[in-house]
Amino acid sequence: MNRTSPTAEPRGPEQEDLTRLAGVKLGNYRLERLIGRGRMGVVYLAKDEALLRPTAIKILSWRVADAQGHDPVQWFLTEARLVARINHPRVVQIYGAARQGDHCYIAMEYVVGSSAEAVIAERGRLAPDEATDILLQAAAALDAAHRSGVIHRDVKPANLLVGDRGVTKLGDFGMALGSAELRTGTAHLRVGTPYYTAPEIWSGAAATPASDIYSLAATYFHLLTGRPPYPGPDVATVEQGHLRGRVPDVRALVPTLPASCAALVARALAKTPRERHASAQILLWEGRRVLQDIVAAGASSRSAAPKAARPASSPVPPPASSAPPAPRLLAEGLGFIHRPFGGGASDAGLRAGEPFAALRRQLVEAVRDEGRLLVALTGDAEARTALCQELSRELAGERLTLVVAAPPSAGSRALLQGICRAAGLADEASEEACLDALVERFVDEQRRLATPLLVLDGVTAEPASAAGLARVLEAARWSGSFKVLLAGAPGLVDALARGGLELPTERNLELAVPPLDREGIAAYVRAAIEAALAPGAPPIVVSPDAMLLLALRSDGVLGRVDCIAENMLVLAAAERRRVLRSWHAWVASDAERWSDRAAAALPRPPDVWPPPEVIEVIDACRRGAGLPPWPRGRTSRA
Template sequence: MPRSIATPEPDGADLTKLVGLKLGNYRLERIIGRGRMGIVYLAKDEALLRPTAIKILSWSVAEAKGQDPVQWFLAEARLVARINHPRVVQIYGAARHGDHCYIAMEYVVGSSAEALVAKAGRIAPDVATDMLLQAASALDAAHRSGVVHRDVKPANLLVGEDGVTKLGDFGMALGSAEVGAGNAHVRVGTPYYTAPEIWRGEPASPASDVYALGATYFHLLTGTPPFPGPDVASVEQAHLRAPVPDPRTLVPNLPESCAALVARALAKAPRERHASAQTLLWDGRRVLQELVAAPGAGAAPGYRPAARRPATPRAAARAPAERATGPLADVLGFRLRPFAGAVPADEGASVVEPLAAVRARVAEWARDDVTVLLLSGGPHSGCGALSRQAAAELSGERLAIALDAGADGEGRTCLQRLCRAAGVPEEASDEASLDALVARFTEEHHARGAPPVVVLDGVPATQAAPRALVRIVEAALWSRSFKLLLAAEPAVPEALARAGVSLRGDAFTLVAVPALDRAQIGAHVRGWIDAALAPRAPPILVSPDALLLLALRSEGALERVNRIAENMLWLAAAERRRTLSSWHAWAASDRERWSPAAPATLPRRPDRWPPTEVIDVIDACRRGAGLPPWPRGKP
């Protein structure tokens, strides 16, 4: 005979006749719910004059299956007391009054999500997704407090009249001690929302709560659980073996993003689901963003995005130019500091390949659907300068933040510095801070009509990627609330993959920044000089040997090219020369940028130049370039 799914009536019918009874400060007024462990009354707190939900233990010893009903009942109050979150029904206290053991809880004026579905048939996608977000936020707080709920379902989502959804009924929840003791193996919860591993007798975990919330989301969207059945056995087999159903078979016009979220949350293997309730929250936030932005869509109750301003076409902002100072300005006539960025910053200045192609790809990325762009190159490749310039140019149309991820942040993590730059107050934990950051970026996305851009320069290729960086990348990939540009060494993708970050699919792309060849270095140097000189300043010439030595010393790495080339100009200014020769390319520092205070300490040209050993190097460079050897015997 098939096992019935119906929840049995609690033992102790007398508990239904307690209207008017006073338990402590609470006067019972009417029954508002029944659960596995107790009957819930609406009561009036006669001390604080507020409505309160009173849950009275009704579980018998037989139903407790060997557990102490009172201790299990009180464990609910203790577990919820650990969780301080606005989307969790709060516990006011627990006590015994005569024969009655009760918990005083926050009273939510409204209905359960189950009642809303029963009344309307199903819930609109934007409203259902908003409920999912709030429930996922509550679950994340519970999991971070070491609590596994084990009974997530529509009946336990309490929806207030203002659209605020709260997660309640932690009567089946387990804390970390109970999970460690093996109690997580005991199957509880409602069969329609129970994860496959629980049916197999495996321990309850945050992943099983994610599954239950995914099944709840399916029910809200369609009006039916994902695996309905006439008895427990058929439901069990469906959870274990049946493919994840597509909710669009029941609601054809449902957006694909809703179906994709359901498919991930209901994956049979826990490792294939969202990695955490917070990840599910980010994914849901992205779905809601798409739903709200869709033509004709309205904001879900309780969800108040900032008014979206129509995008206005505008020219991209350019990186702020740095004015030239000292001998570079006074002697050579530069109006801008040369080689102070990735590419010439003036209008009309030529941008050489491969820099032009990289800049074009970054500009394309800012407009396309790819979330994470990794500019990868060797040391001094110029990835950092290119990424910082991209942030400056994008800041004219959206929020853009650039940080040096490898810099010493005075004891502050990259995440903490990012929160400060975005104007987000730090929360008690990194997870809470990151969620607040994602919420801030989501609001900014709605306000400006374009996702914010975060640029992280100098990302280290450590053996184990820093947790903060990993979480930032995961937040970008899952929430799609902001775009992330990483300027990093080639080994960084592998380090992120080892840390569990999936860099596959259409949300991630890698752009290599190759070294410049000799011809490109020459065009880059001349383009920068032409762009930075004052309009009436005499030209500055660069000898072929100077460019060959510059290419040799820099190895084509853009940042080293810029550093050596600027220092060549300091040497020329000290000599009041307007031609950059092999001496300047040989003597210029490749380790530091000289400044206006440097001329007194600059190296001085020897009386005879070049010496034999330098001629040998120049000759080798000339042979590589197909040029005749140095004319020996001439001064």
């Protein structure tokens, strides 16, 4: 009895013409017509008679004589197993792999359309926006493959399947390598198509994700110009071009392309892998920026809707106040309708008072400067947070602005998911998916309005959060689709740099929230009180000595100013007085808010005020302000 070795080559490829199998049934698949052929197999359009859907069936045609010592069947099945690892809509899906009689086959998704190679052959070079859109989709597919541990090794126009609706999918992983192949040393084998092969592969080095990035860039060059970057009459000429030729300027062939497009191609076609994009995802982000520039420059043959960004000089209507309502004691005792020092700073008070108004204007100008990617705001936490919220409200009419708290203990993924939630996006399974969803959202907003702003409040140099911050800044830099405002304690930028975070250096700006001086505290407190009172309510007066003590006790830190000033008002409201005196400033807590206390639980004024020890403090404050000393012998009920 004849027995067939399980590793023996199928007889079919040597004895049978695989181009004449129309009508044959393999498993559930009825072969209908031949639609392609390649080095390892032929491809048929088939009908899945169980699920009633069109399916592409790839049948092994590679013989042992062509296998260079490899088992063709195992190599063929490896393709199916590698692609099955990748779950991405821009990668041709694998439905299954089987062997029936003499035939080994893979059942996979059928893409209605043509390869990019066929499109170029029919139409010549593609419109720049169409070519860039294909690049973006292919880069997303490569990123998913690389994250799954798979290197394609044969990226070229023939392996990009362009559907009827513009959806592009990466297929033909027959030359792909997985982690096992990388460990066993087969990554050095030179495969692929010469026109798109990276220099290091020509030199005998191992294939890496950077090799795929190079091949995709060479493919993109071909899509844009109608020819590969290094054409030649023979393989030797092409090889020398990849190894030693100067990277061609794509604009020499298509002058209307923006400089950003030429820069992307030059970077991705760099001779050494370390000079290329660090990942396919970064290539994708930069590609999105290029697409924006192509549309803006009118290089595309398609029409683009004009951007509806508000001019920088256009006034933004002031938003309605969002200050919380006044506590009951302040409302009934003094006539407040809003809490004057709620949430760190009164909305209206902060908007009107200096130095915050000037600082806010600087922030708005910095954000509107389209050449600026990163702004840092450092200083007191209360002031930072209030300024970030004010900035968000002021910019609301012209751009998407997200204000996200960045807790020091939050890891990279937690930070990214928090940003996704703030942007109204669903939680993604990985950091890469979070970032890509964010960039896509920001790109959409950028087309509609001005460049979005991401505000990260409470940033520290802790390693847990710095890793996520590095990913965010990387996405902002390469995509150009959003700006970043980092808000943190004084010395934030230096601390991040010392921690190893690579900060963009182009035209960045660091603004510091200064501590309030005596005049600043007085202006801020009066503005906050006036803005929170009901219209027509009698004014509230703060005595000069009370203001001096408030400045002394708070050290100009806004959070402490808020706490002390609110408690001073609470004490005055309990007495039904509209003058804030030195006693109020002396006893008001700088750590605990008293607005929810009952009047009976509040401190009561002494019979005689001020005592000698307080007079000494008031005198020191007066001397610092250039005022005469406290009149000796003058005491009163507080």
